[in-house]
Amino acid sequence: MSLNPDPGHEQPAQRTLADLQPGETAEVVALHSDGAERRRLMDLGIVPGTRIIAELRSPLRDPVAYRVRGALIALRQSQAVQIEIRSPAPEMLS
Amino acid sequence: MSDPAADLLQTARALRAEVGAGLHDQLAEALYTDAAHLADRAVTRPDERPRFDLDRAIDRLVTSRTWGFPIMILLLTVVFWITIQGANVPSSLLATLLLDKVHPALKDGASALGVPWWLSGVLLDGAYLAGAWVVSVMLPPMAIFFPLFTLLEDFGYLPRVAFNLDRLFSRAGAHGKQALSMTMGFGCNAAGVVATRVIDSPRERLIAILTNNFAVCNGRWPTLIMVSTIFIGSAVPAALAGLVSAAAVVSVAVLGVLLTFAVSWFLSRTMLKGQASVFSLELPPYRPPRIWQTLYTSVIDRTLIVLWRAVTMAVPAGVVIWTISNVHVGGESVAEHLVSLLDGFGWLLGLNGVILLAYIVAIPANEIIIPTILMLTVLTARLSGVGQGAGVMFELESGNAIRDILHAGGWTTLTAINLMLFSLIHNPCSTTILTIYHETRSLKWTAVATALPLLLGFAVTFTLATAARLLGWA
Amino acid sequence: MTMTTNTLPGSACATCPMNRHLARLGVSMDSWDYVVALAGNPNTGKSTVFNALTGLRQHTGNWPGKTVARAEGGFEYGEKRYKIVDLPGTYSLLATSADEEIARDFILFGQPDVTVIVVDATRLERNLNLALQVLEITDKAVLALNLMDEARRHRLVVDERRLARDLGVPVVPMSARRGEGVGELLQMVHGVATGEIRPRPHRLASTRDAALDRVLSQLVARVEAAFPGLPNARWVALRLLDDDASIESAIRDGSLGDLSRGLQTAPVAERLALTGVAS
Numbered sequence: 001m002s003l004n005p006d007p008g009h010e011q012p013a014q015r016t017l018a019d020l021q022p023g024e025t026a027e028v029v030a031l032h033s034d035g036a037e038r039r040r041l042m043d044l045g046i047v048p049g050t051r052i053i054a055e056l057r058s059p060l061r062d063p064v065a066y067r068v069r070g071a072l073i074a075l076r077q078s079q080a081v082q083i084e085i086r087s088p089a090p091e092m093l094s
Numbered sequence: 095m096s097d098p099a100a101d102l103l104q105t106a107r108a109l110r111a112e113v114g115a116g117l118h119d120q121l122a123e124a125l126y127t128d129a130a131h132l133a134d135r136a137v138t139r140p141d142e143r144p145r146f147d148l149d150r151a152i153d154r155l156v157t158s159r160t161w162g163f164p165i166m167i168l169l170l171t172v173v174f175w176i177t178i179q180g181a182n183v184p185s186s187l188l189a190t191l192l193l194d195k196v197h198p199a200l201k202d203g204a205s206a207l208g209v210p211w212w213l214s215g216v217l218l219d220g221a222y223l224a225g226a227w228v229v230s231v232m233l234p235p236m237a238i239f240f241p242l243f244t245l246l247e248d249f250g251y252l253p254r255v256a257f258n259l260d261r262l263f264s265r266a267g268a269h270g271k272q273a274l275s276m277t278m279g280f281g282c283n284a285a286g287v288v289a290t291r292v293i294d295s296p297r298e299r300l301i302a303i304l305t306n307n308f309a310v311c312n313g314r315w316p317t318l319i320m321v322s323t324i325f326i327g328s329a330v331p332a333a334l335a336g337l338v339s340a341a342a343v344v345s346v347a348v349l350g351v352l353l354t355f356a357v358s359w360f361l362s363r364t365m366l367k368g369q370a371s372v373f374s375l376e377l378p379p380y381r382p383p384r385i386w387q388t389l390y391t392s393v394i395d396r397t398l399i400v401l402w403r404a405v406t407m408a409v410p411a412g413v414v415i416w417t418i419s420n421v422h423v424g425g426e427s428v429a430e431h432l433v434s435l436l437d438g439f440g441w442l443l444g445l446n447g448v449i450l451l452a453y454i455v456a457i458p459a460n461e462i463i464i465p466t467i468l469m470l471t472v473l474t475a476r477l478s479g480v481g482q483g484a485g486v487m488f489e490l491e492s493g494n495a496i497r498d499i500l501h502a503g504g505w506t507t508l509t510a511i512n513l514m515l516f517s518l519i520h521n522p523c524s525t526t527i528l529t530i531y532h533e534t535r536s537l538k539w540t541a542v543a544t545a546l547p548l549l550l551g552f553a554v555t556f557t558l559a560t561a562a563r564l565l566g567w568a
Numbered sequence: 569m570t571m572t573t574n575t576l577p578g579s580a581c582a583t584c585p586m587n588r589h590l591a592r593l594g595v596s597m598d599s600w601d602y603v604v605a606l607a608g609n610p611n612t613g614k615s616t617v618f619n620a621l622t623g624l625r626q627h628t629g630n631w632p633g634k635t636v637a638r639a640e641g642g643f644e645y646g647e648k649r650y651k652i653v654d655l656p657g658t659y660s661l662l663a664t665s666a667d668e669e670i671a672r673d674f675i676l677f678g679q680p681d682v683t684v685i686v687v688d689a690t691r692l693e694r695n696l697n698l699a700l701q702v703l704e705i706t707d708k709a710v711l712a713l714n715l716m717d718e719a720r721r722h723r724l725v726v727d728e729r730r731l732a733r734d735l736g737v738p739v740v741p742m743s744a745r746r747g748e749g750v751g752e753l754l755q756m757v758h759g760v761a762t763g764e765i766r767p768r769p770h771r772l773a774s775t776r777d778a779a780l781d782r783v784l785s786q787l788v789a790r791v792e793a794a795f796p797g798l799p800n801a802r803w804v805a806l807r808l809l810d811d812d813a814s815i816e817s818a819i820r821d822g823s824l825g826d827l828s829r830g831l832q833t834a835p836v837a838e839r840l841a842l843t844g845v846a847s
């Protein structure tokens with residue numbers, strides 16, 4: 001796996017937010033968690049179609065802070081793997 | 095009779111099947127679609143993105159792999175260094191004024207008025223002196239520490255600390271927001287315990303409550319600052335004294351953080367088994383603090399309130415101290431009896447009977463530890479001019495009086511180090527214990543929260559004292 | 569009535585005439601005409617607004633979750649006495665942590681006369697999520713567009729008139745920490761409380777789904793039967809359909825009924841009791 005995949009490049013299916021490297025942008029496809037956790041993520045604005053940018057990695061590599069609808073939100077990797085993503089549609093990149 | 099509540103729940107369950115599980119998703123998506131649309135219409139962003147995003151640059155630095163942790167330690171050290179340097183002179187000025195000038199004047203006035211010795215003793219040598227000590231030991235460091243801490247808080251640095259430490263908390267089976275209640279504990283543990291409400295898992299909230307005491311609260315900073323200034327700062331060249339004392343205080347605080355991790359880890363593997371639950375933390379944008387407003391409110395709201403609490407605790411404690419030091423049973427005062435009773439155990443811990451008695455007297459508030467120790471040492475060590483039970487032998491020269499008292503009380507470097515450790519690791523103050531009971535409504539957990547750090551403190555100080563003695567250091 | 573007439577451009581208003589009517593009452597209140605709730609996402613300046621209106625000094629701090637319990641204070645404006653309630657921040661009325669539950673319960677069941685929704689002008693999109701939820705359950709709301717100084721610093725331009733029109737409630741741009749916009753906020757709160765201003769908030773089209781509506785109204789009837797006089801029965805019904813465990817337990821132990829009688833529920837600590845944690 002290359003460390004810095006070209007953001008426009010086609011990715012294999014089932015990429016999750018945990019695969020996103022700082023600086024990369026992605027679009028949420030689905031949330032695979034449920035119950036309170038799913039609710040909380042949705043309350044924070046992480047719903048299918050939301051555009052997310054990975055921004056900061058903490059010194060110990062976990063959690064990672066993501067830019068979601070203008071706010072910077074830290075998620076543990078155990079949560080990030082539950083969020084399926086894909087490369088953003090081209091018009092979203094502009 | 096049909097129970098409408100049960101009926102309601104049943105109907106709900108039936109209808110839920112009809113609606114399907116996607117309801118919440120549907121609502122959440124609809125809300126955000128609307129929100130995005132409305133915001134898009136209302137907000138115009140600047141055309142060109144600023145080439146340099148300061149917030150992002152700061153974030154990269156303070157959370158970076160290399161610099162994240164050093165910067166946390168550095169900031170903490172700088173805060174204490176400024177506090178120690180800045181508090182030194184005003185503290186001794188206040189002590190000179192309140193203890194050297196006002197106290198004798200009051201005594202003279204009392205004897206001129208023919209006030210009986212026991213009354214002027216209890217009021218002036220007990221209540222007044224305890225209050226005066228608290229003010230001179232606490233006011234200057236608090237008046238510097240609180241504003242600095244508030245500036246960091248207003249700037250937005252604390253959530254970054256939580257972000258940096260989260261991995262350690264998750265390893266310990268604890269909640270990431272425990273870092274926030276812990277930092278609140280650096281102000282006041284009772285506040286820190288209430289702040290655990292942001293944690294939504296009961297198990298992890300309890301862990302946060304039980305370990306909050308390892309965050310050194312404002313009542314304990316003055317003890318640490320004073321002891322490290324006298325016994326550690328003085329061991330190095332004067333130019334480095336402030337920095338080295340600050341480093342010693344920071345080491346104790348960092349040890350407290352490490353203990354928080356260790357005890358959380360222990361709890362989540364024994365009494366409070368479970369997995370770390372999910373967590374999300376918003377890192378707010380940096381906002382430049384308003385310096386003057388912050389200085390003003392943190393001095394008025396925090397410093398004076400905390401000081402007032404300390405004084406109201408110190409005054410009755412002063413009465414108690416004076417009384418037990420002046421009521422004699424079989425030739426010795428009650429305080430002396432108690433001190434010699436505790437001396438053996440105190441010696442085992444590398445402390446002494448006076449310190450242990452002080453920790454008993456000071457259960458209501460950690461703030462009064464230092465005044466209590468000083469007064470008890472003066473009163474029981476029969477220092478010069480103590481006949482009527484005062485601390486009036488002070489030739490105050492920048493804290494030297496305190497050093498003289500403590501040396502007269504037989505203190506060594508081991509005593510100082512173990513006092514700093516015991517100050518970190520002992521039972522919470524009574525206010526915090528009550529708050530823990532109020533938040534948990536459980537006698538059992540309140541008892542655990544009280545006993546666990548106390549026993550741990552005994553164990554740590556005993557081990558260190560024994561090791562030091564075996565190795566011939568003390 | 570249109571909302572445009574109700575929104576004034578933000579201006580420093582320490583000296584303008586309407587500010588003269590403000591008398592900060594601190595906590596010394598035994599009776600009041602209206603109750604105002606401060607709702608909003610965490611860290612948007614609710615406690616700062618509260619302090620500006622009451623003269624009290626709730627702790628504020630730049631991190632989400634500074635306020636964890638409700639605080640009350642009072643002020644007098646335009647010959648009316650107001651009780652104002654500072655609440656913990658919450659991302660959503662669907663939320664579950666202890667502090668957020670306190671906020672949610674008061675917004676939903678505390679029957680405030682006016683709900684001031686404090687939003688961060690620099691994070692409008694995410695803040696509007698909660699704002700829209702609040703506007704689902706009450707008409708009597710004012711949107712305080714706070715942190716305008718930060719928005720200016722980041723060179724964002726927020727069109728508050730358009731926002732007011734789109735949302736259907738008064739929008740007051742403000743920088744609470746500097747006291748900017750406090751006068752306008754008071755005017756709007758007063759207008760909405762006395763009924764001079766009648767906002768007609770924007771409602772979400774997607775919750776007006778016909779099939780859902782049918783099911784909902786069935787359940788709402790049951791909720792009302794079980795808890796007569798409970799405000800926001802529709803919201804309770806929605807939560808039930810969504811399998812919300814906290815609402816279910818509030819129904820089972822009757823605490824939902826206490827809420828509807830205008831009582832605060834059992835002391836917070838009791839509801840948060842940790843005695844149940846397995847040992």
Ligand SMILES: Nc1nc2c(ncn2[C@@H]2O[C@H](COP(=O)(O)OP(=O)(O)OP(=O)(O)O)[C@@H](O)[C@H]2O)c(=O)[nH]1
Pocket residue numbers: 247248249381608609610611612613614615616617627628629630631632633634635636655656657658714715716717718742743744745746
């Ligand atoms: N620049 C600027 N800062 C503000 C303004 N209003 C509030 N702040 C700052 O924003 C931070 C958050 O303010 P609070 O009043 O504590 O926010 P809150 O909404 O009560 O937060 P929670 O209690 O955590 O929900 C503090 O550091 C305030 O000083 C404003 O108008 N301008």
Ligand SMILES: [Mg+2]
Pocket residue numbers: 614615616627628634635655656657
């Ligand atoms: Mg607040």
